[in-house]
Amino acid sequence: MSTYRSRSRSISAFWCSAFFACLSLLALAALGLLTWSLTAASAGDAGPAVTRTAALAGCILLGSFIWLEARRGDRAIMPLAMFATKAFAGLTLLTFFLYGSLGGLLLLLPFLLIKAG
Secondary structure, eight states: OHHHHHHHHHHHHHHHHHHHHHHHHHHHHHHHHHHHHHHHHHHTOSOHHHHHHHHHHHHHHHHHHHHHHHHHGGGSSSOGGGGGSHHHHHHHHHHHHHHHHHHHHHHHHHHHHHHHO
């Protein structure tokens, strides 16, 4: 009986990790499509229909990822209940703006120095 339980736990753990891998790939595809569509739209490389389609597909994939995470509740990769606390939501926004400004500085400072030189 113990062999059956350990085997069923290992199978359950396998499917759980496979599901987490699929969720991670879903989030990766969503953010990748959104990033590519914004980059292509600003560079003018692709047509507007292609970039809009990619942005729409990225939004749909991101929405489905958030929907699946909300359905999983406490077993989610990132439980959405964490964002209900003001401290965590504020810290997340602070981190987003901090790293956004740092990324902008690291991207734009070399261009400014090259242009000034």
